[in-house]
Amino acid sequence: MISLEQSRKSFHEVRGLPVQNFWKTVFQTQGHDDILRTPRFQEWLNWTPNRSNCPELELLMENLTDSIPEEWRARGRRIFAGRNLQGQANAEAWQSGEVGVIELNYGFTSASMIYMVLYSKYFEMIHTLGTEVDFSDDDEEIILMVLEEIGKEGFEPILIAEEERRAWTANGMIFPAHRLLREIPSSRSEDSYHEGVRAIEEFAIAHEYAHHLLGHTDDEYPRSRYINGRVDAELTRMGVNFSSYDLNEAQVDELRADSLALLMMTGRLTAQVCASSIYRSMAGAIMGLTVLAHINESWVVSNEAGETHPDFLTRYDVATTVIREMSKSMPIGPEGGHPIGFLAQLSGFVSLILDRWLSSRIEGHSPANVLSLTSWLFERSAEIQEELDKLKTGAASKPVQRGS
Ligand SMILES: [Zn+2]
Known part of the structure; x- marks a missing residue:
């Protein structure tokens, strides 16, 4: 023992x-x-x-x-x-x-700090796009210039990180050599920046903690059978089915560890889920998975016997399903905020990182720019509004179920 x-x-x-x-x-x-x-x-x-x-x-x-x-x-x-x-x-x-x-390991912490800077800059970019650009202006050239300027702030650090990543992989040391990977925008407080980094670390620790609870380490832990069953039951209720992913045993264990980490972080297992724990777990999990995928280039991997981890896209799919299911019962915040809106924002960030990586690998892939991002944001925000409206009417017509 x-x-x-x-x-x-x-x-x-x-x-x-x-x-x-x-x-x-x-x-x-x-x-x-x-x-x-x-x-x-x-x-x-x-x-x-x-x-x-x-x-x-x-x-x-x-x-x-x-x-x-x-x-x-x-x-x-x-x-x-x-x-x-x-x-x-x-x-x-x-x-x-x-x-x-x-x-x-400190390399993970260092990477989390860098990605939190990238996210803060991306967040500032979409905030500026939403509040400071007057799209009703008749002069399209001016709009274009403004967009390009805003886009530079958000896109440039991501490009620099993509460049530096090669040095990180070569010498095994993750260090933000460029100042744009260290500076947080003035609109974000130091506290909220560090909270973000801590949430990423918390997801990494919770994932490893989950491996110990699930009996994935080599000792005999009798209760782990029951814990595996409890996690699977929760996941079935949420509509997650591991067999639909075509993975090997070790990869399924990783998805279970991700899921249990999220059940822990959100407070689901002790029935204490609240909006703030949902936001925190969402940020920690999605940023954490992105950090690992970008460093290890594990966006897409096979399910052959030698592979121990599922790729980013699979882990992301399971994590977002779990968190989306838990978010549904959350009321819409006083200023219209909802975890589902935040989730969309985070996935926009992830798509940008993934997109930049793809354009450096695939010939002829034209990278996303601020124009495509803007139109994507408009479409997405309309979809989110629809989703939230549906949740609202659903909640009004159905009695609220608790403790299931
Ligand atoms: Zn693991």
Whole structure:
């Protein structure tokens, strides 16, 4: 059986890290004596690892454990989640004997920060398109010029990321060399930016946590049979059918881990789903899957026996179905906002990244530009309005069902 103490000890031994706040190790490695000596940081720097080597992940592990049924928590409380500076840009679950670990590599965090910058710029672009462009202006040339200017702000960073990605893949280090991959637009607060990065990390951790709960690691966890059944039952209710994707066993396990991660993050398993947890899980999952797909070039992969993960398009399809089903019962916000509208915005962002990648691979594929994006946005917003209207009339004619 897994023991927290053994897990913590082994993680630090195997990765050659001192048992202390991960960020203290980072500052020591980088020779940041100024930060290490600052009196107001002392308490934080001297924080002792318990279920993680990072105070933020410690809290995240507690919250995720609260999000699962009581009977599963004993196992969850014994898992150690560690940040590591080295390694591939991803997260992984490892288990052996008494050791149960979730490892989050810094490359993934760095990539999440870059993509959150890209998303913030994309978001600003579509916001500007929607509020500041006067499409009733008679002078088409002016509209065109304005559109091009706005488009540059949103598209350029995505192009730069596509360029830099080659260097990341070559040396295994993800670093935002260009300033456009580091600067967040002034319209977005630092807090909301960091919340976004944390949501992406939370999805990665929840996915690995789910592998431990589902028994995908090599120990015998008797309850995992029941947990697999519970996840499958939830998914069937939501209309997700894994057999329709033509995947191998390992790939189906990945989809189960994605789905359980979403059930945890939204609070579905303890019946505490609320709009803010839906928004957060949506952003974390979709951005997280995009980050991984872009770094590993796993937009489209086969289902042959050697492939362990389904491609982005399949994972995206399952994740959006799950989250869309949970969103349906959410009321429309005071200013007309709804998770389904946010989902459309996120998928627009994903399509842009995918589109830029495609144009660098496929000859003759003309990349999307601000004009095609604008018309897509108009069409999409009309569709969303229709969808929301349907939800509204549906909710009015049907009694609201809860706790199913
Ligand atoms: Zn996985």
